[in-house]
Amino acid sequence: MAANKTPRTKMPEQDPLKRTSNFLEVALGYAVEDAKKEAIRCIDCKNPRCVQACPVSVKIPEFIKQIMNDDMDGAFDTIYEDNILPSICGRVCPQESQCEGACVLGIKGEPVSIGALERFVGDYGMEKNLADTSVDEEKPQKVAVVGSGPAGLANAASLRRRGYQVTVFEALHEYGGVLTYGIPEFRLPKEIVNKEIDNLKEMGVTFVKNAIIGKSITIEQLKEDGFEAIFVGSGAGLPSSLGIPGENYNGVYFANEFLTRVNLMRSNTFPSHATPIKVGGTVAVVGGGNVAMDAARTAKRIGAKDVMIIYRRDKDSLPARLEEIHHAEEEGIEMNLLYNPVEIYGADYEVKAVRCERMKLGEKDASGRRRPLPTGEYKTFDIDSIIIAIGQKPNPIIKQNTMGLDTHEWGGIITDEKHMTSLDGVFAGGDAVTGAATVILAMGTGKDAAGSMDEYLRNKA
Amino acid sequence: MYKIVDKKVLNDDIDFMRIEAPLVARNAKPGHFIILRVDDEGERIPLTIADNDEKHVDIIYQKMGYSTKMLGEKQIGDHVADFVGPLGKAAHIRDKQHVVGVAGGVGAAPLLPQLKAYKKAGSKVTLILGARNKDFLILRDEYEQFVDEVIYTTDDGSFGEKGLVTDPLERKLKDDETIDHVIAIGPVIMMKFCTQTAVKHGRSIDVSLNPIMIDGTGMCGNCRVNIAGKTFFACIDGPDFEGHEVDFDGLMKRQSYYKDEEHQCYIRLKDGR
Ligand SMILES: Cc1cc2nc3c(=O)[nH]c(=O)nc-3n(C[C@H](O)[C@H](O)[C@H](O)COP(=O)(O)OP(=O)(O)OC[C@H]3O[C@@H](n4cnc5c(N)ncnc54)[C@H](O)[C@@H]3O)c2cc1C
Ligand SMILES: Cc1cc2nc3c(=O)[nH]c(=O)nc-3n(C[C@H](O)[C@H](O)[C@H](O)COP(=O)(O)OP(=O)(O)OC[C@H]3O[C@@H](n4cnc5c(N)ncnc54)[C@H](O)[C@@H]3O)c2cc1C
Ligand code: SF4
Numbered sequence: 040m041a042a043n044k045t046p047r048t049k050m051p052e053q054d055p056l057k058r059t060s061n062f063l064e065v066a067l068g069y070a071v072e073d074a075k076k077e078a079i080r081c082i083d084c085k086n087p088r089c090v091q092a093c094p095v096s097v098k099i100p101e102f103i104k105q106i107m108n109d110d111m112d113g114a115f116d117t118i119y120e121d122n123i124l125p126s127i128c129g130r131v132c133p134q135e136s137q138c139e140g141a142c143v144l145g146i147k148g149e150p151v152s153i154g155a156l157e158r159f160v161g162d163y164g165m166e167k168n169l170a171d172t173s174v175d176e177e178k179p180q181k182v183a184v185v186g187s188g189p190a191g192l193a194n195a196a197s198l199r200r201r202g203y204q205v206t207v208f209e210a211l212h213e214y215g216g217v218l219t220y221g222i223p224e225f226r227l228p229k230e231i232v233n234k235e236i237d238n239l240k241e242m243g244v245t246f247v248k249n250a251i252i253g254k255s256i257t258i259e260q261l262k263e264d265g266f267e268a269i270f271v272g273s274g275a276g277l278p279s280s281l282g283i284p285g286e287n288y289n290g291v292y293f294a295n296e297f298l299t300r301v302n303l304m305r306s307n308t309f310p311s312h313a314t315p316i317k318v319g320g321t322v323a324v325v326g327g328g329n330v331a332m333d334a335a336r337t338a339k340r341i342g343a344k345d346v347m348i349i350y351r352r353d354k355d356s357l358p359a360r361l362e363e364i365h366h367a368e369e370e371g372i373e374m375n376l377l378y379n380p381v382e383i384y385g386a387d388y389e390v391k392a393v394r395c396e397r398m399k400l401g402e403k404d405a406s407g408r409r410r411p412l413p414t415g416e417y418k419t420f421d422i423d424s425i426i427i428a429i430g431q432k433p434n435p436i437i438k439q440n441t442m443g444l445d446t447h448e449w450g451g452i453i454t455d456e457k458h459m460t461s462l463d464g465v466f467a468g469g470d471a472v473t474g475a476a477t478v479i480l481a482m483g484t485g486k487d488a489a490g491s492m493d494e495y496l497r498n499k500a
Numbered sequence: 501m502y503k504i505v506d507k508k509v510l511n512d513d514i515d516f517m518r519i520e521a522p523l524v525a526r527n528a529k530p531g532h533f534i535i536l537r538v539d540d541e542g543e544r545i546p547l548t549i550a551d552n553d554e555k556h557v558d559i560i561y562q563k564m565g566y567s568t569k570m571l572g573e574k575q576i577g578d579h580v581a582d583f584v585g586p587l588g589k590a591a592h593i594r595d596k597q598h599v600v601g602v603a604g605g606v607g608a609a610p611l612l613p614q615l616k617a618y619k620k621a622g623s624k625v626t627l628i629l630g631a632r633n634k635d636f637l638i639l640r641d642e643y644e645q646f647v648d649e650v651i652y653t654t655d656d657g658s659f660g661e662k663g664l665v666t667d668p669l670e671r672k673l674k675d676d677e678t679i680d681h682v683i684a685i686g687p688v689i690m691m692k693f694c695t696q697t698a699v700k701h702g703r704s705i706d707v708s709l710n711p712i713m714i715d716g717t718g719m720c721g722n723c724r725v726n727i728a729g730k731t732f733f734a735c736i737d738g739p740d741f742e743g744h745e746v747d748f749d750g751l752m753k754r755q756s757y758y759k760d761e762e763h764q765c766y767i768r769l770k771d772g773r
């Protein structure tokens with residue numbers, strides 16, 4: 040198994056010094072030769088562990104073999120059967136804890152760069168317009184999808200393919216959910232998200248923006264309007280707060296607000312786009328996940344000189360994708376690990392500093408990570424603004440306006456094994472059910488739910 | 501795109517518009533608001549629903565700065581890029597005997613549907629409407645059709661009483677024991693002083709808060725307000741709150757965070773982009 044020893048084929052990247060002053064993509068993607076060189080490393084396992092670790096079971100060795108054999112069209116079709124958003128997942132999946140994390144080559148050396156290969160194939164297919172937008176036999180039944188994030192998009196695609204008349208309702212003025220308003224351009228170009236949405240439009244999915252289900256139209260009204268099944272993929276858009284003094288000062292942003300201003304409202308181009316943003320010279324970002332890394336790197340790109348992450352555990356516990364942590368470090372983001380904010384200081388209602396308690400790690404907690412414990416030692420960081428990125432909960436609008444929809448106390452919609460909620464014909468998936476998770480998990484449940492909805496509609500007819 | 505089917509210039513600062521927006525109109529109730537974007541580069545700005553039928557929604561806006569001025573450039577037959585709602589909680593129409601509605605400037609617009617709802621619910625309603633001068637007192641005819649009593653104030657005395665709305669409010673609360681509730685909508689500073697007056701005279705008061713917003717769906721957290729020491733999101737928990745619990749000073753500070761940037765945008769408008 041000589042292939043084990045061959046190092047991974049690196050993806051070219053924009054220079055760290057240059058990229059912090061632009062919003063262009065950081066990782067530049069494989070060229071054909073790179074992809075083929077990397078594909079050869081896969082030893083085509085008989086019982087591929089990588090496939091088991093992919094939430095949607097992409098047939099990984101199969102598509103990799105097709106790359107090796109120069110059959111890029113075939114590779115695209117193979118991936119597309121299980122994953123309709125390969126260009127997106129190749130870029131944002133936490134591969135190290137999914138497919139690549141399980142790859143046998145990882146035991147002794149480096150795993151196959153499955154994500155990079157998937158991205159390569161996805162982009163190839165996008166350029167060649169290979170996505171299969173055909174529809175099986177048309178069916179008359181109308182289906183409503185709430186939310187245009189990955190869960191809603193996957194659900195809509197699956198149901199449309201089966202021939203249903205699908206309408207996606209989106210609260211915001213652009214489609215894509217977190218892919219559009221959360222994940223920044225330099226990690227996931229909006230052009231890619233828009234192309235994927237165009238594919239669905241071409242398939243015949245109807246999109247309605249500026250439509251808040253629960254407010255503009257209630258779930259009950261959707262039923263009255265003739266939608267025979269409804270999928271709720273409304274995401275986890277409600278930001279969690281630290282609950283410490285000073286959180287309402289000017290200069291304290293929730294990551295959602297900060298990222299929405301830049302990604303959705305394009306405040307990085309202010310004043311040609313009219314939504315302003317300001318962070319000052321020194322910015323602290325609280326949290327250690329993808330959202331925190333995205334906020335920190337965005338702050339740098341809109342002009343902050345010094346950006347620090349404040350996280351209460353150690354480096355190994357950072358939940359963000361490895362690649363993003365690595366990129367953040369390259370871009371000069373300072374990691375203040377084992378610190379927990381206890382108070383935000385301000386003057387004239389503007390942020391001036393954040394006082395943090397030094398933490399140490401104790402026993403493992405329920406999440407399997409070592410619990411951070413207070414030490415009684417404190418440090419104060421002088422800052423101009425602070426971005427809170429410590430998690431999101433499901434948005435309450437649908438729950439508040441829908442009688443009989445059962446939810447957990449923390450807000451998640453309760454579903455059965457068929458993804459049906461407590462309301463007949465109303466299904467749900469993605470972050471709205473699981474709480475903040477991942478793109479691929481959201482897509483997976485959206486697709487699965489489509490299967491159940493098909494069954495439900497057939498039984499009904 | 502959402503079509504502007506009617507427009508009236510109410511005075512130098514304030515316009516009325518009727519927009520075709522069936523998705524907003526369908527469930528709109530007094531106290532709800534909308535968020536619009538004038539064009540694809542615009543910011544999302546919240547405006548109260550002044551009135552609606554099944555297909556149309558009326559807005560009344562003061563041309564404060566860049567976005568509202570851009571909106572003011574639009575004419576009948578033109579479109580705005582985005583128009584979403586109804587947002588917020590509908591006004592809580594309480595069981596009250598005699599309600600005083602106090603409005604300052606463009607606050608007359610959001611107050612109108614609420615006061616109408618009280619009248620319909622059987623309350624006696626008194627209106628105190630204040631503005632800079634006579635030309636800035638809007639919606640007088642609309643109010644006079646249904647209110648039981650009306651008092652106007654102007655800063656310069658050009659119409660009604662000279663002075664601030666709090667003067668007649670103070671007097672009414674002292675003199676008329678039948679009054680059991682106050683609603684105040686207008687500039688934050690006005691709502692703050694109305695609240696002080698109401699509290700002093702032992703009356704309940706509702707105010708309508710207007711922090712800076714983006715999505716209006718509880719997603720961004722920009723609109724957070726401090727109510728009785730706790731943080732609430734005005735777009736989903738409000739915009740109406742009980743006045744005596746509101747941290748008005750904090751709200752004023754948060755509203756002015758982007759003052760310099762807003763000015764920059766405005767200059768650009770005056771310079772012709
Ligand atoms: C900044 C950031 C970075 C991330 N990075 C990664 C990453 O690198 N890799 C990864 O796998 N995951 C990442 N995630 C998580 C991932 O994006 C989410 O798990 C995923 O988007 C969830 O998909 P969803 O479809 O359930 O919800 P969302 O993407 O949240 O979409 C929900 C949509 O529903 C709309 N909506 C909500 N309520 C209503 C309503 N009442 N009516 C109509 N529409 C409504 C919303 O506006 C939104 O468009 C990140 C998340 C964030 C915030
Ligand atoms: C729930 C609610 C209902 C409202 N109803 C009305 C109404 O019926 N009629 C009316 O004239 N005005 C109303 N407003 C206020 C209106 O939204 C602002 O006047 C408008 O956004 C100003 O934008 P601008 O660009 O023209 O002015 P700018 O010069 O940009 O701003 C002037 C001031 O308006 C506020 N403001 C700016 N941007 C926003 C924003 N995105 N969201 C909220 N406030 C902002 C700030 O306090 C700022 O200092 C309401 C506000 C809220 C929150
Ligand atoms: S979808 Fe994600 S987890 Fe599955 S193979 Fe692709 S990159 Fe890996």
Ligand code: SF4
Nearest residue numbers: 081082084089142143
């Ligand atoms: S586990 Fe690794 S080597 Fe084995 S098939 Fe999957 S990618 Fe190839």
Ligand code: FES
Nearest residue numbers: 716718720721735
């Ligand atoms: S406006 Fe974004 S949460 Fe209220």
